[in-house]
Amino acid sequence: MLEELQRLQAHLSVLKTKLAHYESENSSLTEDKDSASEQHHAQIVHKNGIITQKQEEIETLTEQLTESRSQFQHLNNDATSLADRYSRLEKSCTDLKNRFQEILAERNELRIIKEKMQNEQRHAQQEIQALQQERERLLQKNEHAKTKVEAIIQRLAILGTAQDQHAQEIQQLAHPTDANEEV
Known part of the structure; x- marks a missing residue:
């Protein structure tokens, strides 16, 4: 029995050593776990x-995208209207x-008409x-003929011959208004 007791004591001391080792290992693992948990x-x-932060960036980028789409739509509308x-x-x-060319053509036609x-x-x-x-020449010629006829009439009147009657007829022919007044 003593042997058994000694064996048991030896087992107990081995168990105590193992228990101490397991406890130290357990506390080390607990510390590691706590440290890992904190990390x-x-x-x-x-x-x-x-x-x-990324969600805020996404929201900001979404707002920028919405603004950019709005600007793009606005620019598209402006481009279409332009x-x-x-x-x-x-x-x-x-x-x-075309109107200017027509006006130039009309101007050229008017120039031609103007020159014409x-x-x-x-x-x-x-x-x-x-x-x-010609009129001046004819008037001079008429005056010259008139003076000749008058000269002839005067010569005939001076002669006082029997041709008085013919002279009066010639005179009437030369001055028809005088003859109408006498009648």
């Missing part, structure tokens, strides 16, 4: 902070260009001058 909690807090205005201006420019009328006016003035010269 894990710190990482979770850090990750949650990052997640919150394209419409440009096409209207281009059409107006084409119309103005100026030539006609020059010719008409030359004709008028020629007719005036």
Whole structure:
């Protein structure tokens, strides 16, 4: 029995040593677990902070995207209206260009008509001058003939011959108004 007791005591001392070893190992593991838990909690807090920051960035980017889409839509509308205005201006420019060409053609036609009328006016003035010269010449010729006829009538009247009657007829022919007054 003593042997058994000694064996039991030896087992107990081995068990105590193992228990002390397990307790120290358990406390070491508990410390490791607590340390790991703290690290894990710190990482979770850090990750949650990052997640919150990323969510805020996402919200900011979403707002920017909404604003950018709104600006894009506005710019698209502006581009469409500008394209419409440009096409209207281009059409107006084409119309103005065509009208300008028509006006230039009309101006050229008017220049030709003006030159033609100026030539006609020059010719008409030359004709008028020629007719005036002809008139002057005919008036001078008429005056010259008149003076000759009057001279002949005077000579016949001076002669006092039997041809008095013929002289009076000639005189009446020369001055028909005087003859009408006498009648």
